[in-house]
Amino acid sequence: MADQSRPKLAVWKFASCDGCQLTLLNCEDELIPLAGEVEIAYFPEATRAVIEGPYDVSLVEGSVTTDADAERIHEVRRVSRRLITIGACATSGGIQALRNFSDVAEYRSVVYAHPEYIQTLARSTPIAAHVTVDFELHGCPIDSGQLLEVLAAAVQDRRPRIPSYSVCVECKRRGAVCVAVAHGTPCLGPVTQAGCGALCPAYARGCYGCFGPQDTPNTQSLADRLHVQGMTEPNILRFFRSFNAGSEPFRHESEQHEEAAL
Amino acid sequence: MDNSSEMILRVAGLQSLIDLLRAQAWVVVGPTVRDGAIVHAPIESVDQLPRGIGDLQDGGSYRLRQRGDEALFGYSVGPQGWKSLLFPSRELLWSGQRDGADVAVEPAVVDPPRLALLGVRSCDLHAIAIHDRVLTERAVPDAAYAARRDNIFVVAVTCSDPGGTCFCVSMGTGPVPDRGFDLALTELLDPAGHRFLVVPGTARGAQVLDELRALAADEAAMPADEPDRLAARDVGAQAALRMGRALDVDGIRDLLYANTEHPQWEDVASRCLACTNCTLVCPTCFCTSVDDVGDLTGSTTERWRVWDSCFNTDFSYLHGGSVRSSVSSRYRQWATHKLASWVDQFGTSGCVGCGRCITWCPAAIDITAEVAAIRSRED
Numbered sequence: 001m002a003d004q005s006r007p008k009l010a011v012w013k014f015a016s017c018d019g020c021q022l023t024l025l026n027c028e029d030e031l032i033p034l035a036g037e038v039e040i041a042y043f044p045e046a047t048r049a050v051i052e053g054p055y056d057v058s059l060v061e062g063s064v065t066t067d068a069d070a071e072r073i074h075e076v077r078r079v080s081r082r083l084i085t086i087g088a089c090a091t092s093g094g095i096q097a098l099r100n101f102s103d104v105a106e107y108r109s110v111v112y113a114h115p116e117y118i119q120t121l122a123r124s125t126p127i128a129a130h131v132t133v134d135f136e137l138h139g140c141p142i143d144s145g146q147l148l149e150v151l152a153a154a155v156q157d158r159r160p161r162i163p164s165y166s167v168c169v170e171c172k173r174r175g176a177v178c179v180a181v182a183h184g185t186p187c188l189g190p191v192t193q194a195g196c197g198a199l200c201p202a203y204a205r206g207c208y209g210c211f212g213p214q215d216t217p218n219t220q221s222l223a224d225r226l227h228v229q230g231m232t233e234p235n236i237l238r239f240f241r242s243f244n245a246g247s248e249p250f251r252h253e254s255e256q257h258e259e260a261a262l
Numbered sequence: 263m264d265n266s267s268e269m270i271l272r273v274a275g276l277q278s279l280i281d282l283l284r285a286q287a288w289v290v291v292g293p294t295v296r297d298g299a300i301v302h303a304p305i306e307s308v309d310q311l312p313r314g315i316g317d318l319q320d321g322g323s324y325r326l327r328q329r330g331d332e333a334l335f336g337y338s339v340g341p342q343g344w345k346s347l348l349f350p351s352r353e354l355l356w357s358g359q360r361d362g363a364d365v366a367v368e369p370a371v372v373d374p375p376r377l378a379l380l381g382v383r384s385c386d387l388h389a390i391a392i393h394d395r396v397l398t399e400r401a402v403p404d405a406a407y408a409a410r411r412d413n414i415f416v417v418a419v420t421c422s423d424p425g426g427t428c429f430c431v432s433m434g435t436g437p438v439p440d441r442g443f444d445l446a447l448t449e450l451l452d453p454a455g456h457r458f459l460v461v462p463g464t465a466r467g468a469q470v471l472d473e474l475r476a477l478a479a480d481e482a483a484m485p486a487d488e489p490d491r492l493a494a495r496d497v498g499a500q501a502a503l504r505m506g507r508a509l510d511v512d513g514i515r516d517l518l519y520a521n522t523e524h525p526q527w528e529d530v531a532s533r534c535l536a537c538t539n540c541t542l543v544c545p546t547c548f549c550t551s552v553d554d555v556g557d558l559t560g561s562t563t564e565r566w567r568v569w570d571s572c573f574n575t576d577f578s579y580l581h582g583g584s585v586r587s588s589v590s591s592r593y594r595q596w597a598t599h600k601l602a603s604w605v606d607q608f609g610t611s612g613c614v615g616c617g618r619c620i621t622w623c624p625a626a627i628d629i630t631a632e633v634a635a636i637r638s639r640e641d
Contacts, residue, residue, distance in 0.1 A: 033559060036558075037558050037559060148558065152557065152558045152560075155560075156556070156560055161553060161554070163574075163576070164575065165571075165574040165575070165576070166538060168537040168538055168539050169538050169542065169570075169571065172351070172538070172542035172569070173352060175342060175346060176297070177296065177297040177299040177301065178622055178624070180624045181341075181623075182297070182324045182325070182341070189537070189624075190539070190625075191535065204297055204298075214536075215575045215576075216575055216589060218532075218533075218535045218589065220532075221532065221533045222535060222624070222625070224533075225322065225626065
C-alpha cells in the first residue's frame with residue numbers, strides 16, 4: 001500500500017467525542033477513492049496500523065484540556081506539513097469550554113470520588129491557541145461534504161471552498177420558512193456560519209450554532225431582538241453558550257448577559 | 263381586450279381552470295400552507311389553496327391567521343417570490359471531465375418545466391418584468407432564465423388584503439395587476455356569492471377562457487356583468503388604501519446619492535445581522551456567485567451558479583480582501599442600488615414594494631424607515 005507519491009494523512013484526537021472522526025469514517029462511498037488519493041498513515045480510530053511521520057496532512061479533532069495534550073499538540077505540529085483542525089472542540093474549545101466560565105476545582109471536588117486522580121486544566125482551549133493552524137473546519141460535528149472538500153483542496157494544493165456566510169443563506173436557498181420570523185422560534189442562524197445546509201430550520205427548529213460564528217456576526221443585535229421577543233437574560237446567556245461557547249463572538253455576547261442573569 | 267371576454271368563475275369554475283391548464287400539460291404552481299407560511303407548490307385542487315387563511319406581517323414578524331371567511335387568496339405575499347422557479351437558487355452551468363491531458367466540457371441541459379403560476383400578485387409581476395430586463399435584455403442574455411420564462415402561463419390575482427409591510431402603491435406596482443399576465447383574477451366575497459372575475463391579458467389567456475366556457479358547468483363559469491366589474495374595481499381600490507407602509511420616492515435617487523456618508527448607515531449597521539435574508543427574499547435581487555465543485559481525484563468538476571448576496575463578506579472579495587468589509591457599506595450598497603443606481607442601470611427602481619425585506623428581516627429593519635430617517639436628517 002505504501003505509495004510514495006500519495007500524501008500521508010494523519011488523524012489526531014484531543015478532548016472530544018470522536019464524532020468528527022466518525023464523519024470521516026461515515027464518508028463511506030468516498031472512503032475508497034480517498035484511500036486512493038491519500039495514504040491513511042495514522043488513524044487509530046480506524047486502524048491500529050501506524051505509518052511513521054512526518055505527515056503531509058494532519059486532521060486534528062478535540063480541544064486542549066490537559067498539560068499532556070498541551071505538549072502533545074506541539075509534537076503533532078512538528079510532524080505535520082499541513083495542520084487542519086476539525087470540529088467545534090478543535091476550533092473553539094467545544095462544549096467542554098463551558099468550564100471556562102466556572103470553577104473547575106469545585107466541579108472536580110463535587111463530581112469525582114477521588115478528585116486527586118483528575119489532571120485537567122482550568123480552561124478548554126482550541127488548537128489554534130497553542131500552535132499555528134493552516135485551516136479550521138467548523139461544525140459539531142463537521143459536515144462530510146465539507147471535509148472531503150478540505151481534503152481535496154489539500155491534495156490539490158488549492159484553497160478550500162468553505163463559505164463563511166450565515167446559515168440563513170442555506171436556509172433561503174433550500175426554500176425553508178424562517179422559523180425566527182414565522183414562528184418566533186429563537187434561532188442562531190443569522191450569526192452562525194453555514195455548512196450544515198440549514199438542517200434544523202428545515203425541520204422547524206431554531207439553529208443551535210453548531211458551526212460557530214459567521215464572518216460578520218452581530219450577536220448584540222440578535223440578543224436585542226431575542227430580548228424584545230421575550231427571552232430572559234439567563235436564557236440569552238445560555239443560548240450563546242453551547243458547542244461554540246468558547247468562540248470569541250459567542251463568549252463575548254454571553255458575558256454581556258452575566259450580570260442581568262444573576 | 264374587450265369586456266365580452268371577461269368571465270365570472272365560481273370556486274368550481276376555478277377548479278375547472280386548474281383542470282384545463284393541467285390537461286394542457288401545465289404544472290400548476292399555486293399558494294398553499296406549509297410550515298406556518300404561504301408558499302408556492304404544485305397544486306391539483308382548489309382544496310390545496312389557503313382557504314380562509316390570512317396573514318399578519320410586520321418588521322421581522324409573520325403569522326398566519328384565520329380570516330373567518332372562505333377567501334382563497336385573502337393573504338398577502340409569502341416569503342417566496344416566484345424567483346426560485348425562474349431563477350433557481352442553485353443551477354448547474356456546465357460540467358467537465360479530465361482524461362489525461364484532454365478536458366471535455368459539457369454545457370448544462372436546460373429542460374424547463376411548463377409552469378402555470380397561479381395567484382401572482384401585481385408586485386411580483388413587476389418583479390418578473392424587472393428580471394426580464396436584467397437577465398434577458400442586456401448584452402449577454404441568460405439563456406436558462408429565458409427558456410424558463412418562455413414556458414410559463416401567468417394567472418395573476420388582485421391583492422385584496424395587503425400586508426402590514428406592503429408599499430406597492432408607493433412604488434406604482436400594484437395592487438391591481440396591470441400587465442404581464444395571461445389571466446387576472448379578482449376574488450369577490452360579497453352577498454352575490456364567492457366568485458372570481460377573470461380578465462384575459464393575452465390572446466393565449468383569452469383562448470383558455472374560451473375553452474373553459476365550453477367545458478365548465480353553466481353555474482360554475484358565466485359571463486361577467488357590470489356589477490361584477492364594479493365590485494372587482496372596488497377590491498383593488500380598497501386594497502390600495504390599506505398599505506401597511508409607505509415610501510416617499512420623490513427624488514429618492516438623488517437623495518441617496520447625496521447621502522453616502524449619512525450617519526444613518528452606521529445606525530442601521532448596528533442592527534443589521536448581515537444575514538442576507540432581505541436580499542434572498544427580494545424578488546428582484548439577482549446576485550449570484552459560482553461554485554466550482556471538483557472531486558477528490560481532480561478528474562471531474564461542476565460549475566454551479568448559486569444565489570449570493572451583497573451582504574456577504576466574500577461577495578465583494580477582490581485580490582487582497584473584501585471591498586465592503588463594514589456592514590454599513592453593505593447595507594448602503596444594497597439600499598442605494600435597489601432604490602437609486604438601479605434606475606440608472608435598468609431604467610426602473612429595483613424595488614416593487616412587496617415588503618418581504620421588512621417582514622423577513624430577523625432584526626426587523628425596515629427600508630422605508632431607513633430612507634425616511636435619511637430624508638429627515640439630510641447631510
